Amino acid sequence: MSLIQPRTLKGFRDYLPSVMIPREQMMQTAREVFRSFGFAPIDTPVLEHLEILTGKGSDETDRQIYRFQDNGRRDVGMRFDLTVPLARFAAQHVNTLGTPFKRYHIAPVWRGENPQAGRYREFVQCDFDTIGTESVLADIEAVAVINNLLATIGFDAFTISINNRVILSGLLEHLGLSQKAVPVLRSLDKLAKIGREKTAAEMCKVAEIEASQADAVLALAECDGDAESIFARLPEITGGNETAASGIERLEQIYKGALASGVPASRLKLDVSIARGLDYYTGVIFETTLDDLPGIGSVCSGGRYDNLAGLYTKQHLPGIGASLGLDRLLAAMEELNLLPDASTPAPVLIAFFDRDFRDDYLRLASNLRAAGIAVEVYPDAKKLGVQLKYASQKGFTIAIIAGGNEWGESRCQVKTLASRESVDVAYTHESPDALVDVLTKIIAAAN
Numbered sequence: 001m002s003l004i005q006p007r008t009l010k011g012f013r014d015y016l017p018s019v020m021i022p023r024e025q026m027m028q029t030a031r032e033v034f035r036s037f038g039f040a041p042i043d044t045p046v047l048e049h050l051e052i053l054t055g056k057g058s059d060e061t062d063r064q065i066y067r068f069q070d071n072g073r074r075d076v077g078m079r080f081d082l083t084v085p086l087a088r089f090a091a092q093h094v095n096t097l098g099t100p101f102k103r104y105h106i107a108p109v110w111r112g113e114n115p116q117a118g119r120y121r122e123f124v125q126c127d128f129d130t131i132g133t134e135s136v137l138a139d140i141e142a143v144a145v146i147n148n149l150l151a152t153i154g155f156d157a158f159t160i161s162i163n164n165r166v167i168l169s170g171l172l173e174h175l176g177l178s179q180k181a182v183p184v185l186r187s188l189d190k191l192a193k194i195g196r197e198k199t200a201a202e203m204c205k206v207a208e209i210e211a212s213q214a215d216a217v218l219a220l221a222e223c224d225g226d227a228e229s230i231f232a233r234l235p236e237i238t239g240g241n242e243t244a245a246s247g248i249e250r251l252e253q254i255y256k257g258a259l260a261s262g263v264p265a266s267r268l269k270l271d272v273s274i275a276r277g278l279d280y281y282t283g284v285i286f287e288t289t290l291d292d293l294p295g296i297g298s299v300c301s302g303g304r305y306d307n308l309a310g311l312y313t314k315q316h317l318p319g320i321g322a323s324l325g326l327d328r329l330l331a332a333m334e335e336l337n338l339l340p341d342a343s344t345p346a347p348v349l350i351a352f353f354d355r356d357f358r359d360d361y362l363r364l365a366s367n368l369r370a371a372g373i374a375v376e377v378y379p380d381a382k383k384l385g386v387q388l389k390y391a392s393q394k395g396f397t398i399a400i401i402a403g404g405n406e407w408g409e410s411r412c413q414v415k416t417l418a419s420r421e422s423v424d425v426a427y428t429h430e431s432p433d434a435l436v437d438v439l440t441k442i443i444a445a446a447n
Contacts, residue, residue: 011113011121017343018395023124023330026153027106030126030324033149034104037141039128042103044085050075052088052312064111078110082127082323083280083305090131090319091312099132099317106326120327127302129321131309136250138320139284139304140257146288146300146322147263153329154338157291158299160263161271164251164284165303167234168275170244171220175213183207184217189275191221221273227255230270247283254284280305286322290332299329342395346374347443349396351387354403360429364400364412367432373439392417397446398439402427416442 008014015023031041047070054062054077066078079085082105090101106126115121128145130138143160150158168185172178187203194202196218203214220237223230231252238244251270258268274287283304290299302322309317333339348368352361361377368375376396378387384401391399401413401422412435415422427435 009121011115013120018341019330019334019339021342021345022333022339023326026326026330027124027126029152030106030149030326031104033145033152034128036148037102037128037145039102039104039130042086042089042105043107044079044082044089044105046078046108047076048079048085048088050077053077053080053084061111064113066110066112080111081109082107082125083129083302083321086127086129086131086321087305087309087317087319088312090317091309091315094132094313094315094317100135100138101131102129103131104128123325123327126324126326127321129319131317131319133320134306134318136253136257139250139254140261142284142302142320142322143254143258143263143268143286144261146286147258147261147267149324150288150300155290158267159269159289159291160258160267160300161269161274161287161289162251162254162258162284163270163272163274164247164254165275165281166247166283167238167244167251167272168217168220168247170241170247171217171238173243174239174241175216177207177209177213177217180207180209184209185275188217188221188273191218191273196222223272227268227270230272234272251284280307282306284320290336292336293332296328296332296335298325299332300324340395344376344394344396346376347397347446348373348375348400348439349387349391349394349398350375350377350400351384351391351402352378353381353384353387355381357402357404357407360402360407363429364402364427364432367429368436368439371432371436373436373443388415388417398442400435414438414442418446 050067053065061080065080068076070076086103086105104127106124108122108124110122112121113119130141143162146160169178169181172181172184177184183206184203187199187206190202191199200211200214200218203209203217204211223233223237231248234248235245255268255270259265274285281303283306285303286301287298288300290296300322304318304320306318309319350361350365352358365375365377378390388399396417399415399417401415406412410426410428411424412427413422414425423438425435425438
């Protein structure tokens with residue numbers, strides 16, 4: 001019988017422990033941050049009726065949906081993000097949930113797009129959203145969550161760019177282009193990638209607008225500088241339009257509120273050029289980039305989508321939220337050498353080289369776990385050198401060594417693997433506190 005070649009599909013990947021451990025830690029960090037703001041967990045099915053998913057993003061998004069007929073000949077699709085299923089979820093359960101409803105959702109999504117650095121066809125999103133309120137406080141809180149999330153994960157140098165779609169809507173209204181907002185937005189979203197000249201040409205061709213109109217839209221997108229100067233220039237750029245004025249006022253409230261919420265000014269940027277590719281955003285929008293690796297793109301983005309749930313219910317359910325690109329962020333951390341060099345979640349290895357004391361090793365491990373210290377017992381009674389080599393390769397912080405002499409003298413040898421320093425610590429199964437204290441201090445210092 002011929003062997004089947006072990007391989008993965010294009011755009012999909014395996015996660016080895018060295019990556020999966022920080023991946024799970026990042027998800028746990030996200031949960032803790034979300035919960036600290038009062039967001040509650042939910043989950044939705046991987047598969048949705050196809051009509052739930054299609055037409056909610058862009059034509060490109062529709063092409064990327066994994067779709068098929070199930071055994072009941074129903075047209076179904078795999079979710080391409082977590083926001084569209086949320087809209088269906090909220091419409092279906094709003095009477096039970098009440099509003100405002102704050103949720104987070106950490107789960108895989110699938111898109112049949114061309115894989116590239118940090119982008120895969122299967123990836124995990126970490127979303128948080130507030131449904132059922134138009135309050136500017138919810139918008140401000142979203143910025144604060146993004147800031148806390150990235151900072152708690154371990155990043156210091158990142159930029160949260162914010163804009164308000166209402167400002168552009170007001171300009172388009174002023175230019176008589178309100179009916180052409182979608183093609184204009186899609187072209188504008190490419191500005192950073194293809195430059196001004198090509199963006200203007202595409203806007204004129206795809207949206208069928210005049211060159212002067214495209215120039216006016218790009219003049220808004222190119223409004224740059226510090227926050228004070230941008231706010232001062234926006235009314236003139238938008239022609240004094242009332243809709244734009246309301247968008248400018250709200251964006252200023254969000255900016256000032258974010259600073260009051262503890263977001264450092266160095267991390268907050270007004271960027272009226274960002275439009276976001278998905279068509280359902282109607283208000284404030286966010287994009288977060290890493291200052292040390294901007295080329296990888298936004299690692300946390302989102303915005304306000306006041307009309308999305310209207311596809312499923314007549315009840316008005318405005319929403320605001322953002323999504324952390326977990327796998328893109330992990331790819332960035334790998335490139336920046338920020339991932340810990342370890343393939344074990346346990347910091348302590350108990351060496352096992354004396355079979356006569358097998359049960360003592362097991363009781364020692366049980367005592368340490370009861371004290372909250374993760375520990376692995378080496379399974380075979382091999383030479384100590386072999387076990388210490390294993391400990392170093394796996395990234396353990398500490399090795400505990402105890403043979404007949406140590407057990408007879410009620411002590412253990414604690415070896416810090418990075419420094420190769422050893423210390424004898426008093427230990428009995430009835431009194432493990434001294435050992436627990438030493439281990440706790442060494443682990444804390446290593447982290």
